[in-house]
Amino acid sequence: MNLSHPDQSMHSSSEGCLEDDKPDVMLPCFRRNMYDEPLASYSNGSIISQLLRKTIHNKRALEESHFYLSSSTAADSGQEDQSSVSSKDSTVEAASPSAHVSTGGSPEGEYSMTDHLQAKRARVENIIRVMAGSPNSRQHGDSERSDTDARDTREAREAYRENKRKQRLPQHQEHSVGGPASRRPGSSNSDNCNTKDEECHKLKEQLHSMQRLLRQLQEKFLQVYNQEDPEHDRDETKVDHDTSIASHYNSTDDDFERKNSRVTAECKDRMKVVGYLVHQRESQNLQETLKQELSRAVNDCVDRVFKKVSATGLELSPQQRMCSSPEIQINMGVDRKSQQAGSTQEQPQAEEASVKPRSLEYYESSEAKSPQDQTEALSLVVRKPAVTPLSSVTPTVKRPYPVHQAPFQFSYSTPLHDTQILEHLLKYGPHSNFGGLPCMPPSMDRTSPDSVDLPWDAIAMRSKVTSSHLGHHGRPSALGAVTVDNLCLPHVKIECGELQSMAERNPYMSLNIQEGLTPSHLKKAKLMFFYTRYPSSNVLKTFFPDVKFNRCITSQLIKWFSNFREFYYIQMEKFARQSIVDGISDVKDITVSRDSELFRALNMHYNKANDFHVPDRFLEVAEITLHEFYNAISAAKDSDASWKKAIYKVICKLDSDVPDEFKTSSYL
DNA sequence: AGTTTACCTG
DNA sequence: CAGGTAAACT
Numbered sequence: 001m002n003l004s005h006p007d008q009s010m011h012s013s014s015e016g017c018l019e020d021d022k023p024d025v026m027l028p029c030f031r032r033n034m035y036d037e038p039l040a041s042y043s044n045g046s047i048i049s050q051l052l053r054k055t056i057h058n059k060r061a062l063e064e065s066h067f068y069l070s071s072s073t074a075a076d077s078g079q080e081d082q083s084s085v086s087s088k089d090s091t092v093e094a095a096s097p098s099a100h101v102s103t104g105g106s107p108e109g110e111y112s113m114t115d116h117l118q119a120k121r122a123r124v125e126n127i128i129r130v131m132a133g134s135p136n137s138r139q140h141g142d143s144e145r146s147d148t149d150a151r152d153t154r155e156a157r158e159a160y161r162e163n164k165r166k167q168r169l170p171q172h173q174e175h176s177v178g179g180p181a182s183r184r185p186g187s188s189n190s191d192n193c194n195t196k197d198e199e200c201h202k203l204k205e206q207l208h209s210m211q212r213l214l215r216q217l218q219e220k221f222l223q224v225y226n227q228e229d230p231e232h233d234r235d236e237t238k239v240d241h242d243t244s245i246a247s248h249y250n251s252t253d254d255d256f257e258r259k260n261s262r263v264t265a266e267c268k269d270r271m272k273v274v275g276y277l278v279h280q281r282e283s284q285n286l287q288e289t290l291k292q293e294l295s296r297a298v299n300d301c302v303d304r305v306f307k308k309v310s311a312t313g314l315e316l317s318p319q320q321r322m323c324s325s326p327e328i329q330i331n332m333g334v335d336r337k338s339q340q341a342g343s344t345q346e347q348p349q350a351e352e353a354s355v356k357p358r359s360l361e362y363y364e365s366s367e368a369k370s371p372q373d374q375t376e377a378l379s380l381v382v383r384k385p386a387v388t389p390l391s392s393v394t395p396t397v398k399r400p401y402p403v404h405q406a407p408f409q410f411s412y413s414t415p416l417h418d419t420q421i422l423e424h425l426l427k428y429g430p431h432s433n434f435g436g437l438p439c440m441p442p443s444m445d446r447t448s449p450d451s452v453d454l455p456w457d458a459i460a461m462r463s464k465v466t467s468s469h470l471g472h473h474g475r476p477s478a479l480g481a482v483t484v485d486n487l488c489l490p491h492v493k494i495e496c497g498e499l500q501s502m503a504e505r506n507p508y509m510s511l512n513i514q515e516g517l518t519p520s521h522l523k524k525a526k527l528m529f530f531y532t533r534y535p536s537s538n539v540l541k542t543f544f545p546d547v548k549f550n551r552c553i554t555s556q557l558i559k560w561f562s563n564f565r566e567f568y569y570i571q572m573e574k575f576a577r578q579s580i581v582d583g584i585s586d587v588k589d590i591t592v593s594r595d596s597e598l599f600r601a602l603n604m605h606y607n608k609a610n611d612f613h614v615p616d617r618f619l620e621v622a623e624i625t626l627h628e629f630y631n632a633i634s635a636a637k638d639s640d641a642s643w644k645k646a647i648y649k650v651i652c653k654l655d656s657d658v659p660d661e662f663k664t665s666s667y668l
Numbered sequence: 669a670g671t672t673t674a675c676c677t678g
Numbered sequence: 679c680a681g682g683t684a685a686a687c688t
Contacts, residue, residue, distance in 0.1 A: 522679090555671090556680090562673065563679060569674095644674085672687075678680090 515548045517556055525557065526606040528662055529564045530618040532655040543662045564606065569629075569644065571601050572622070576629030587630055592623040621654045 521544060528535065528543060540557045541549050547557075575598045579590050592598055594614070602622065603614060628647040637643040 558672075559680070566674080642674095648674085670688085673685085675683085675685100677682080 515553070517544075517547060517553060517560075521547060521557075522560065524662065525560050526564065527612050528658050529561065529568075529606050530612070530614050531658040533561070533565055533568065533621075534652045534655055535561055535658075539658065543658055545663060567605055568602065568625075569647075571598060571605075572625045572629045573633075573644075576626055576633055579626075579630055580633055584630075587627045590623070590626055590630055592619050592626060594619065598622065598626065615656075617656050621651065624654060625651050 524544070532539065535543075537549075537554050537558065540554065541547075544557065547553060576590075584590060594603075599614075599619065599622065603610060607614060625647065628650055632638060632643055632647060637646075
């Protein structure tokens with residue numbers, strides 16, 4: 001219990017610090033020695049070693065201090081040599097010191113004397129063996145050991161250590177040489193002992209203060225983590241307190257638990273030592289403060305969201321506000337509940353039950369009213385029932401919208417929402433045909449040109465308002481059909497959280513918020529192909545404002561146009577070759593008109609319903625493309641593997657701007 | 669390294 | 679139309 005431990009820890013300080021983490025806190029006074037260990041390797045390492053031994057022994061034998069100091073240093077050097085030598089020996093070494101201690105005898109001085117003498121003897125022998133390697137470092141050791149050889153009584157153990165030293169010498173030569181040698185001067189001198197004692201005392205003071213600081217830090221740490229324990233029961237006893245914390249974290253949100261369980265476990269042990277009464281009082285105050293701040297933040301977020309909504313022109317009806325309020329109250333209720341020191345187990349579950357299951361309930365109910373007609377025929381293009389805004393929404397909500405910063409999920413009661421959707425349906429009818437759109441005269445343009453640079457949500461909201469506004473004007477004809485088509489929105493992979501939730505709460509908004517690409521989008525893309533064959537991703541984002549773009553969606557849209565091009569070029573090549581086969585000798589004889597078979601094929605592919613007036617420019621481009629193919633094939637360039645690339649290069653420059661009508665989501 | 673494209677396939 | 683791949687490009 002005495003010397004063996006400090007010496008051992010001195011050589012395995014790093015391990016000891018890590019392994020003895022808890023004892024460090026629980027036994028600060030003892031742990032203080034551990035803090036000394038790193039210092040031992042420095043210039044005043046001898047002071048530290050003295051301090052260590054003194055603090056251990058001065059309780060029992062103060063009068064022996066003088067003798068002890070002189071001998072302990074010798075023992076220190078000797079034992080350090082031993083342990084350092086044997087540090088590489090794993091199991092045998094671990095057992096030997098303890099056995100040594102037990103046999104060392106109960107009297108303090110006796111044990112230390114015999115032990116040190118043995119160590120010194122071993123050291124002398126060791127020095128003799130390694131004299132050539134480190135001559136100067138052994139000088140003091142020799143003089144010290146000369147007066148202790150007589151007390152050596154255990155030859156067997158000596159031989160054991162000696163062997164170990166012999167084996168390990170080359171590796172630890174530097175340690176055994178540098179450490180003890182640097183430590184020895186002064187420690188063997190009794191005059192220096194007093195001054196060293198003062199140094200020791202100062203160091204001790206420093207250590208004490210540092211330990212106090214550490215304790216304070218630990219307390220603060222505990223307080224911080226206790227703040228996150230909403231239902232902290234402060235009347236529990238120490239042990240119950242710990243268990244209650246553990247149980248609470250087990251019962252809380254999983255994510256939260258994962259984040260804090262480790263720290264909680266660490267804190268649990270420390271809490272047993274730290275004064276609870278004081279820090280609990282402080283932590284209570286912090287807890288209250290944190291909760292108040294959180295509540296305020298939530299309130300601010302709610303206010304901002306609704307302010308934003310109203311500012312965008314989306315006026316929530318009182319009913320809608322009522323719809324949203326319960327959710328807010330639920331959240332606030334949870335917050336309030338967290339302030340109470342109540343039942344710990346039921347709180348998180350209650351929160352879950354108040355939000356998520358309700359949402360599911362709503363989705364299920366709405367789904368029942370509007371049966372799901374989703375088909376997987378199109379793997380990524382999914383149909384969405386007209387009245388189901390979020391029937392199969394994946395809960396993986398990732399991307400937050402910048403405008404809506406509410407940190408919680410909105411949900412709302414179902415009846416009002418459904419009635420409003422029905423209202424909307426009654427206004428516009430269930431027709432979902434896409435036809436007639438582009439044929440509308442320019443005066444009927446529903447979009448303002450400034451919509452290009454508007455943020456996504458602004459466009460979405462504006463377009464929604466526009467569509468509803470037009471609907472009120474009672475001319476649902478073409479536009480109405482288009483708008484209703486919006487009602488058949490996709491319910492694919494909804495990633496955004498807040499705005500999506502907002503949209504769910506507002507049927508008008510939900511018209512314009514989609515995560516996936518719908519058949520309507522495909523239709524629109526095909527029509528856009530009449531204008532642009534190589535749309536940039538920016539163009540796509542501009543003209544699909546109701547689509548929440550992510551990597552996947554963008555790739556899908558790009559792939560669409562790639563497929564469009566593929567078909568387009570295949571047709572071009574086909575008809576070009578056909579022209580050659582038909583014996584057409586002059587390129588000028590090849591024209592593309594609306595009566596052309598080529599155009600019919602293309603129109604059948606991109607405008608199947610034939611309800612879109614294909615721009616003349618597309619006919620020109622098609623003609624140019626056909627000519628390019630004809631010329632290339634005629635020139636036998638098709639023998640080249642990449643003969644089409646030149647044509648692509650030409651065609652890609654023929655893109656024209658897509659009309660603004662395509663920019664609005666209501667155009668779908 | 670990631671994106672885009674053409675090409676091929678089903 | 680989507681998946682896969684390879685090449686080209688950035």
